[in-house]
Amino acid sequence: MGILTGKTAVVTGSTSGIGLAYARAFAGAGANIVLNGMGAAADIEKERSAIETDFKVKAVHSPADMTKPTEIAGMVALGESTFGSVDVLVNNAGIQFVSPVEDFPIEKWDAIIAINLSSAFHGIRAAVPGMKKRGWGRIINTASAHSLVASPFKSAYVSAKHGIAGLTKTVALELATHKITCNCISPGYVWTPLVEKQIPDTMKARNLTKEQVIRDVLLEAQPTKEFVTSEQVAALALFLCGDDAAQITGANLSIDGGWTAG
Numbered sequence: 001m002g003i004l005t006g007k008t009a010v011v012t013g014s015t016s017g018i019g020l021a022y023a024r025a026f027a028g029a030g031a032n033i034v035l036n037g038m039g040a041a042a043d044i045e046k047e048r049s050a051i052e053t054d055f056k057v058k059a060v061h062s063p064a065d066m067t068k069p070t071e072i073a074g075m076v077a078l079g080e081s082t083f084g085s086v087d088v089l090v091n092n093a094g095i096q097f098v099s100p101v102e103d104f105p106i107e108k109w110d111a112i113i114a115i116n117l118s119s120a121f122h123g124i125r126a127a128v129p130g131m132k133k134r135g136w137g138r139i140i141n142t143a144s145a146h147s148l149v150a151s152p153f154k155s156a157y158v159s160a161k162h163g164i165a166g167l168t169k170t171v172a173l174e175l176a177t178h179k180i181t182c183n184c185i186s187p188g189y190v191w192t193p194l195v196e197k198q199i200p201d202t203m204k205a206r207n208l209t210k211e212q213v214i215r216d217v218l219l220e221a222q223p224t225k226e227f228v229t230s231e232q233v234a235a236l237a238l239f240l241c242g243d244d245a246a247q248i249t250g251a252n253l254s255i256d257g258g259w260t261a262g
């Protein structure tokens with residue numbers, strides 16, 4: 001028996017990176033999984049079936065687009081109709097765009113606010129009634145070090161992530177007496193395929209070694225000079241699902257190699 005046996009976890013943006021690590025960690029603890037996110041159908045099916053084989057749980061994929069409120073509600077409904085409940089909701093889907101504020105494309109601002117912030121509101125709004133009825137729930141939002149500090153040229157991302165931190169606190173207060181916790185996790189730079197793929201080009205463009213790119217370019221802001229791993233983020237999320245974390249709510253938990261300490 002795992003700590004999530006008999007429970008269901010919905011993880012947005014779980015076809016890749018941190019979201020996939022959350023899904024696999026929760027499945028390893030016994031949860032049935034609703035995967036969500038974009039990607040090639042064959043790749044998604046490979047991840048979905050690997051979860052079922054590796055962890056002897058059930059997994060379905062919801063193609064809900066996180067810019068569409070009705071599809072987000074449909075994703076939660078899919079979890080409830082397939083498995084009987086949605087007990088853990090992780091709002092994790094996210095995108096990035098980098099530009100000076102005066103040139104920031106309006107449609108990129110709208111997309112980042114929709115996917116990185118508003119989708120969490122819509123997911124929470126849909127999942128809370130069932131959690132209240134059953135008297136248990138865990139809501140975890142992936143924020144970022146950028147929920148606490150800013151960097152130039154990331155106006156939409158930093159605004160959305162600060163918004164996630166505020167939403168987390170508000171929801172935690174509203175649900176405090178229902179045995180439903182709501183927290184956010186704020187990673188620094190996480191080693192994902194997305195980051196790994198940038199390294200060869202940056203090596204070439206700046207005439208640097210792989211080690212120099214990692215230390216002086218990518219990890220400039222991260223005092224440990226090491227990446228966070230997706231698995232470390234997922235382990236923190238799994239801890240938040242356990243009984244030992246029942247009194248952790250409304251928290252913004254940094255996992256950033258010391259970035260926001262400075």
Ligand code: NAD
Pocket residue numbers: 012013014015016017018019036037038039064065066067092093094095115116142143144145186187188189190191192194
């Ligand atoms: P990723 O690009 O590997 O994964 C993003 C996921 O979101 C994918 O599954 C993608 O399909 C999904 N997605 C994107 N747009 C979507 C949409 N419209 N509808 C549904 N799904 C959509 O990125 P990641 O690094 O794993 O990031 C996951 C979360 O972690 C994001 O919220 C990101 O802001 C946050 N984060 C990442 C880092 C990092 O260094 N990688 C650091 C701090 C916070």
